Amino acid sequence: MKFDTPAATNPIDQLKVVGQPHDRIEGPLKTTGTALYAYEHNLPNQAYGYVVGAGIAKGRIRSMETAEAKRAPGVIAIVTAENAGKLGIGEKNTAKLLGGPEIQHYHQAIALVVAESFEQARAAANLVRVEYQSEKGRFSLNEEKGQGKKPEDGEPDSAVGDFQAGFERAAVKFDAIYHTPDHSHAMMEPHASVAAWDGDKLMVWTSNQMINWGADDLAKTLNINRDSIRLMSPFVGGGFGGKLFLRSDIVLAALGAKAAHRPVKVALQRPLIANNTTHRPATVQRIRIGASQDGKISAIGHESWSGDLEGGQPENAVQQTRFLYAGADRMTQTRLAVLDLPEGNAMRAPGEAPGLMALEIAMDEMAERLEIDPIEFRILNDTQVVPDKPSAPADETDPQAKAGEGGNKDLPFSQRQLTECFRQGAERFGWNKRNPQPAQVRDGRWLVGIGVAAAFRNNQTMDSGARVRLATDGVVTVETDMTDIGTGSYTIIAQTAAEMMGVPLEMVEVRLGDSTYPVSSGSGGQWGGNSSTAGVYAACVKLREAVAQKLGFNADDIEFADSKVRAGNRSLPLKDAAKDGEIVAEDTLEFGDLDKKIHQSTFGAHFVEVGVDSFTGETRIRRMMAVCAAGRILNPKTARSQVIGALTMGAGAALMEELAIDERHGFFANHDLAGYEVPVHADIPHQEVVFLDETDPTSSPMKAKGVGELGICGVGAAVANAIYNATGVRVREYPITLDKLL
Numbered sequence: 001m002k003f004d005t006p007a008a009t010n011p012i013d014q015l016k017v018v019g020q021p022h023d024r025i026e027g028p029l030k031t032t033g034t035a036l037y038a039y040e041h042n043l044p045n046q047a048y049g050y051v052v053g054a055g056i057a058k059g060r061i062r063s064m065e066t067a068e069a070k071r072a073p074g075v076i077a078i079v080t081a082e083n084a085g086k087l088g089i090g091e092k093n094t095a096k097l098l099g100g101p102e103i104q105h106y107h108q109a110i111a112l113v114v115a116e117s118f119e120q121a122r123a124a125a126n127l128v129r130v131e132y133q134s135e136k137g138r139f140s141l142n143e144e145k146g147q148g149k150k151p152e153d154g155e156p157d158s159a160v161g162d163f164q165a166g167f168e169r170a171a172v173k174f175d176a177i178y179h180t181p182d183h184s185h186a187m188m189e190p191h192a193s194v195a196a197w198d199g200d201k202l203m204v205w206t207s208n209q210m211i212n213w214g215a216d217d218l219a220k221t222l223n224i225n226r227d228s229i230r231l232m233s234p235f236v237g238g239g240f241g242g243k244l245f246l247r248s249d250i251v252l253a254a255l256g257a258k259a260a261h262r263p264v265k266v267a268l269q270r271p272l273i274a275n276n277t278t279h280r281p282a283t284v285q286r287i288r289i290g291a292s293q294d295g296k297i298s299a300i301g302h303e304s305w306s307g308d309l310e311g312g313q314p315e316n317a318v319q320q321t322r323f324l325y326a327g328a329d330r331m332t333q334t335r336l337a338v339l340d341l342p343e344g345n346a347m348r349a350p351g352e353a354p355g356l357m358a359l360e361i362a363m364d365e366m367a368e369r370l371e372i373d374p375i376e377f378r379i380l381n382d383t384q385v386v387p388d389k390p391s392a393p394a395d396e397t398d399p400q401a402k403a404g405e406g407g408n409k410d411l412p413f414s415q416r417q418l419t420e421c422f423r424q425g426a427e428r429f430g431w432n433k434r435n436p437q438p439a440q441v442r443d444g445r446w447l448v449g450i451g452v453a454a455a456f457r458n459n460q461t462m463d464s465g466a467r468v469r470l471a472t473d474g475v476v477t478v479e480t481d482m483t484d485i486g487t488g489s490y491t492i493i494a495q496t497a498a499e500m501m502g503v504p505l506e507m508v509e510v511r512l513g514d515s516t517y518p519v520s521s522g523s524g525g526q527w528g529g530n531s532s533t534a535g536v537y538a539a540c541v542k543l544r545e546a547v548a549q550k551l552g553f554n555a556d557d558i559e560f561a562d563s564k565v566r567a568g569n570r571s572l573p574l575k576d577a578a579k580d581g582e583i584v585a586e587d588t589l590e591f592g593d594l595d596k597k598i599h600q601s602t603f604g605a606h607f608v609e610v611g612v613d614s615f616t617g618e619t620r621i622r623r624m625m626a627v628c629a630a631g632r633i634l635n636p637k638t639a640r641s642q643v644i645g646a647l648t649m650g651a652g653a654a655l656m657e658e659l660a661i662d663e664r665h666g667f668f669a670n671h672d673l674a675g676y677e678v679p680v681h682a683d684i685p686h687q688e689v690v691f692l693d694e695t696d697p698t699s700s701p702m703k704a705k706g707v708g709e710l711g712i713c714g715v716g717a718a719v720a721n722a723i724y725n726a727t728g729v730r731v732r733e734y735p736i737t738l739d740k741l742l
């Protein structure tokens with residue numbers, strides 16, 4: 001099904017099942033320990049692999065001595081770049097997943113020791129002796145950012161009007177630099193894979209967000225046929241972007257299983273993850289805002305510098321600045337420096353999350369300079385059209401465009417309730433209780449402050465396919481390679497099929513995360529919820545047609561409800577359609593270019609109250625509220641869980657998360673969950689999530705959009721602004737640890 005015009009009324013709009021706060025259908029499997037995660041798959045005769053990571057950041061392996069390790073008890077095989085055969089590199093990877101002799105980053109995998117037990121593999125791995133030829137690496141973004149180049153792929157620079165001139169002319173100017181550090185995904189389930197070969201067929205359970213990308217890249221890396229791979233990832237214990245792409249566990253499990261002629265399981269040991277897998281790159285961001293005395297932004301400029309390995313990607317931290325606020329003269333730029341740190345990549349709303357950490361402090365600072373309330377300042381500069389894209393692409397079907405007048409129109413947002421988010425949040429949170437003078441409110445030893453920030457995240461869509469089956473007993477089964485990374489995909493997919501086929505939720509079975517199922521959107525960039533359910537919708541439309549035909553109904557006025565099919569005064573049980581055998585339908589929802597004619601974004605407002613200990617400088621968050629406008633909410637319960645998780649991640653980014661670089665040796669020193677601090681329950685207070693009523697017919701037949709990543713975007717700045725309000729100390733360098741407040 002092609003989706004290229006706004007969705008008409010369809011069965012989803014009934015909202016009998018969709019839009020209801022159903023519990024997760026796979027919840028009992030998880031809470032009883034019966035949902036099998038990758039590493040929990042046990043195969044007969046399996047062996048265990050232990051990964052050896054490089055002990056230098058840049059250089060070469062001069063020699064690797066494995067004889068002693070090979071003789072160690074239980075050792076079956078040792079895989080290295082020397083004996084692994086020729087390996088390719090996946091499209092989504094920058095560095096090799098099995099390094100050697102050249103070393104591209106610290107803890108790059110250089111060997112896998114396979115043994116009868118995990119303990120034996122680990123003990124033998126300690127006997128592998130490696131000598132390196134180390135080279136001087138580049139590890140400091142501050143030092144290298146001057147060498148930053150325009151990234152080859154990624155967003156080009158944007159420019160509208162004349163920023164320099166506009167900024168110079170502005171009555172009130174603001175110019176500041178912000179720093180965000182490297183972040184680690186720190187998901188609970190480590191990267192893990194269990195691989196087994198049957199001749200040239202490879203079967204692998206893994207923990208991955210994007211089954212199709214994963215299978216494609218595994219084939220490329222191993223130089224084998226894509227069709228001989230079956231990749232399964234039915235349950236994922238957190239991804240956060242760290243499992244969008246293949247990592248060394250899956251490649252080494254496959255190579256280890258080949259070498260050992262046995263199934264092999266590999267989990268990346270926790271201390272390896274920070275340096276072996278990807279991370280969110282640090283940024284340096286310069287923001288300049290020029291405005292009139294009465295607070296209208298006339299010029300806005302945002303530059304961001306980040307680093308990555310040669311051939312890597314920039315952190316697109318300027319993204320939201322192209323869309324969020326009005327202003328005639330504007331520019332954005334990203335610059336990418338080469339760093340020899342581990343590979344950077346997507347994490348928890350890449351782009352907007354670190355971008356808003358800077359932009360939304362800058363907006364707070366500018367509001368103060370203008371002596372305008374920070375909410376009113378944002379509302380004053382709200383816009384219903386994309387500010388840095390004054391013209392929509394010419395619409396061939398538009399008669400005006402044919403007459404040569406098209407192509408110059410403003411590009412509107414499909415929905416934009418930013419102002420409503422602020423107004424509702426202000427009311428509910430009690431914004432009027434905020435003292436605009438910083439450092440005035442005390443509660444015993446605590447200095448108390450309130451802060452706000454805008455949330456923004458673009459709404460991406462991805463083609464998504466599904467297969468639906470109607471069985472003789474009336475059970476509807478959905479199969480798609482979509483993943484559920486803790487987000488609730490199982491549940492919203494079941495809700496979609498139940499709504500479409502007119503059956504109760506209990507009559508739907510959902511099977512996910514298997515490369516033998518139709519290719520879905522996968523889980524990333526907050527596109528999964530809307531896109532994958534839209535694919536299920538498309539397959540169900542086909543199944544409804546097949547049922548109608550089978551039962552001799554006219555498909556136009558047919559109604560599916562209460563496990564029955566009705567038209568006029570004729571009614572039959574749905575399962576009758578399958579009495580001669582199961583009916584199967586499959587389709588893919590293909591997104592056209594509707595999102596180029598009308599811009600789809602999601603919006604929100606974050607409110608945070610903090611207390612800062614006036615003696616120690618310790619910040620405690622007291623209350624948080626997110627107000628989100630993100631299209632139809634398919635399940636308010638799972639969506640709320642997404643947003644409170646995102647708020648928690650935002651609190652982490654604001655106050656504690658930071659990969660500390662050892663600049664002598666080029667690695668992240670705090671590479672475990674003891675050193676890399678994330679929030680725990682005691683750090684997180686009352687959280688409230690409000691969804692504004694919104695349906696977006698331009699996003700898909702589901703009329704939904706992404707919401708999970710929106711929840712993190714802006715949180716860090718709201719915390720920073722609350723800290724400023726509490727203390728009068730403005731910190732422009734995250735995380736805002738107590739030393740920066742004293």
Ligand code: MOS
Nearest residue numbers: 241347348524525
């Ligand atoms: Mo997300 S960081 O695109 O998984």
